[in-house]
Amino acid sequence: MPKNFLTTADWTREQLEDLIASAQRFKSGEDASKPLAGKSIALVFFNPSLRTRASMQVGIYELGGNAVVLEPGGTSWTLEHRAGTVMDGDKTEHVAEFVGVLGRYCAAIGVRTFAALKNWEEERRDPVLSAFAEYADVPIINLESAMHHPCQALADMMTIREKFGEGKKRVLLTWAWHPKPLPMAVPNSFALAAAQMGHDLTIAHPPGYELDDELVREINTHAFDAGSTVRVTDDVNEAFKGAEVVYAKSWGSRRFYGTPEDDIEARAEFRQDWIVDEAKMARTTDDSIFMHCLPVRRNVIVTDRVIDSSSSVVIDEAENRLHAQKAVLKLIAECGLRNAE
Amino acid sequence: MPKNFLTTADWTREQLEDLIASAQRFKSGEDASKPLAGKSIALVFFNPSLRTRASMQVGIYELGGNAVVLEPGGTSWTLEHRAGTVMDGDKTEHVAEFVGVLGRYCAAIGVRTFAALKNWEEERRDPVLSAFAEYADVPIINLESAMHHPCQALADMMTIREKFGEGKKRVLLTWAWHPKPLPMAVPNSFALAAAQMGHDLTIAHPPGYELDDELVREINTHAFDAGSTVRVTDDVNEAFKGAEVVYAKSWGSRRFYGTPEDDIEARAEFRQDWIVDEAKMARTTDDSIFMHCLPVRRNVIVTDRVIDSSSSVVIDEAENRLHAQKAVLKLIAECGLRNAE
């Protein structure tokens, strides 16, 4: 079993299934265990958060533990993650000491560190998250990094399971327009987990909005192993046809990476074509569901009519963050205890 | 029983009396119940807070629960509260999703959302608080909105009861000078609750500092129902005569609303006349008390001699915030449980 929860790719389908089953036992109330009693969990937020922060704090409390939230300010408290540096610049502490110390106080460390959207080749390697994992003695939980958001993906897979039961579904990940370029962690992790879970996946986006090449290869490998299919298309109307799960998300183009304001005109043309509206949803199956990780801009990503319809499961999906994360925390606490023996 | 605690006006005098009695049982130690055991309460602060935040966190803990504090930054995390908007501006999430999700994690939501002091006609309708109440499935507790601060008013009424016992008192709400225009939530809620509780109320302020017209009508209606009187005066010295309770508070003028820096000269003339000092307190009864919601600027609103005198009950009043809020939380938890059955 992996020590950390950095990406679902480190976990087998069977392990993910076990986590989803555990999450469902928390949701039903069947599991009311307190595996974190007497333990503290550090939650380090380099970026703002509502759902992640609130659901982690509530989940840790419900498991009997104590959440310690740390929010390093952009300028007030900066961490060096590179080895061997002469730290005479603006970084005041090295990740080595930061996580070394936190690991003495806390049983695990959750960390949120978004893409800075400045240097794709550097950020795609998730250097800050990787440094946390390298230097920490305690488990690291990824609360959204530049590349991955595995807690979200686990809640997403749980939501699909909850609505449709077991079995392969036709899942559409569809790009949407947004006034600003957004990170890719959510679409990356959703596509990866959907492939791991054996769903047939369609990824729809305009030309120029391709996901990371290596990640797409990884997605294809997982799909092949699971006996499912992946297709990528820029035909948004075709993409919705027969979909059972519609997962909308905006993300920025790597073509404009590092020059975030330069693609406003480039992306404007896609605005009306790519919004999720009733016309597009009419092409899906009768019992299809609409998903989004939230926060969502209404009438930009999705129309009021769709998000307020009975097919929208966005609030359930957000609720499942709580249960999925409790499952991850429980497993980590139990493994940590087992390792310690 | 109302689902939410938005303003004392939604609650009958009998219900308010029950809350005060419950608060007194918490203060005396007679009630040590833990109605929030296993439950989380979200506290959403759009504005800074000391007493409210600390007293809510302590009260929730003492009731067995878990406080989740969320502080949306002015720019980093902004909420749209209007229905039907195309969200392509600076608002990143709609209140509908925000409270929908929080309601899945938490048993109730407290929210602080001050007046922006920009547009009186809009702000007097408390649009953000109203949107929270409209979209939430769980109870909403007002931790100070543009128009109301009912937790403060409940603690104020408890403090008067604690000092004087039952019965009608002569209560003075008196304006004071302050270098900046301040919101009206505290004077609004104090005057309203004092009228609801049947006290004889004097509201003293310089010309131009009238409270909201509709609110004053509401205050008069409550006073009429309770068999008590309301008078409004700009004669500060006359106002103190025979008062048993002196409640000082500065607030801004609606004449200058939206142009906050333009009334500095207009208000300067009132500075010396309206400070609460020993000369004014000498006109009150021998056992009169001095109240203020805090924070207070010493020697601006009130002199050191008055606030440090034995008639000052400001620290007791602040302490009662804790007990009053525990009473509100307990009632909400019990009603929530009852409704759920």
Added chain:
Amino acid sequence: MPKNFLTTADWTREQLEDLIASAQRFKSGEDASKPLAGKSIALVFFNPSLRTRASMQVGIYELGGNAVVLEPGGTSWTLEHRAGTVMDGDKTEHVAEFVGVLGRYCAAIGVRTFAALKNWEEERRDPVLSAFAEYADVPIINLESAMHHPCQALADMMTIREKFGEGKKRVLLTWAWHPKPLPMAVPNSFALAAAQMGHDLTIAHPPGYELDDELVREINTHAFDAGSTVRVTDDVNEAFKGAEVVYAKSWGSRRFYGTPEDDIEARAEFRQDWIVDEAKMARTTDDSIFMHCLPVRRNVIVTDRVIDSSSSVVIDEAENRLHAQKAVLKLIAECGLRNAE
């Protein structure tokens, strides 16, 4: 027994020994008591914090209590600490009310208030911390003030005891270069506590970086009482000879106090000479230890080779913050209970 924990100088060596012994019982697991059950502790941070905040939150939880963190913003919430002021400037609340109210909600108040590095004569008297202690009815714990960091010093003395057992050690406090002038609280409190505990102390720094004169006299008095020695030197290489404990720390020069950017050139010359490297550590005893309070700039204060060597105890030292603070909190809780009876 002192009511507050403001500086180790208020406590006798025997009392400090008792605190260290208590901390060791927490660390070993022998003491699992919950003296804070049902109690809340306020933690007021005027300045950023990692170790102090996390270790206090975890310690309070492990003692059964509830930590209430308050972070007054630089501009949003400012406290007046001087008596008799007319508060018509930028300060919105007086410490008198601030701590008076917190004392009604919480059993003790921890406060962090760094030196502003503006006016030495004023800041060396620790005016904000002193006002907290003067106005509070509940115990005040110093979480680092302009002059003192007693929780750090207690953890430091515990670490020396843990590594070497009882008895007098040769302890070196050695200055290091840093791109910015830093406060003196840590070196002050370390030197003071080392003298109180009877260690032979060498303080090494370049000319112009003298510690506060009165504090140095106090250190000498404690050393005399404990039968140990103090010497001050600017010969860094000589200073390391035979040291058993090397405690590195940068601090600013009082010559440049209030003009923080003017000493960049003045201090640059000391950069290479004063870094703690393997050559200097080779002059110490074979079993010597390297200490630093963290955060530390690698390859500026200390080389990677030293901080990553087996003689480095910086993570243990940081861990001991947790145990030492639990000992302080336990003692305060028990004394508070005893006084209340």
